[in-house]
Amino acid sequence: MIASLKENFNSRFEKDLLEEISETGRLIQVKEGERLIEIGEYLRSMPLLISGAIKILREDQNGDELLLYFIEKGDTCDMSLICCLGHNKSEIRAVAELNSEIIMIPVQKMEEWMGKYKSWRNFVLQSYHERMLEMLDAIDNLAFNKLDERLVKYLKEKQKITNNDIIQSTHQEIAYELYTSRVVISRLLKKLENTGQIELQRNSIRIINL
């Protein structure tokens, strides 16, 4: 566990902290599609992502999902940070996008470390800041209805987390994540194909140049 921990967080955390993490955290493995956090749940530990990727979703009254953002290795889930600290219910759902490894840290410890380790405090604050900016960006895109931009961003993110130029999803799945209809996605993808940025295949999309 120490090894995988160091791989991702070595530069960020001091030695003592790394040790404490490996002592108190437990390493769990999740399979693709598994739900980590459900809306309304109380969180008693916070996740550090070692490998893989997690997607964070919001749900509306009808039970429809909207993709908020992805978490990659080396990140944590900021919503769960807030929930833990405030002892609130989760406002979001977390689903594993890929098979992933996660270290779960109990709330008490993370509170303790906030005072004890500067690197921990910085990590928390910085990732919180990053996510905040990303959220603002997402809100902009929603407000101005730039669906094509959202789609491009989605494709890029997916390319990044899978480390693969070929994206394995149907138009329907993408539409569901971006909260639109399949037809809209199909048309937008077609445009991107015509401008030579992607190549469309059945059940998959190849990214040429975004």
Next chain:
DNA sequence: ACATTAATTGTGT
């Protein structure tokens, strides 16, 4: 190997 069905994608209204 073939036929049938279901799912995915493209397009016009």
Next chain:
DNA sequence: ACACAATTAATGT
């Protein structure tokens, strides 16, 4: 948004 055609994948016989 809806309807439908065309294409492809999945399944059973």
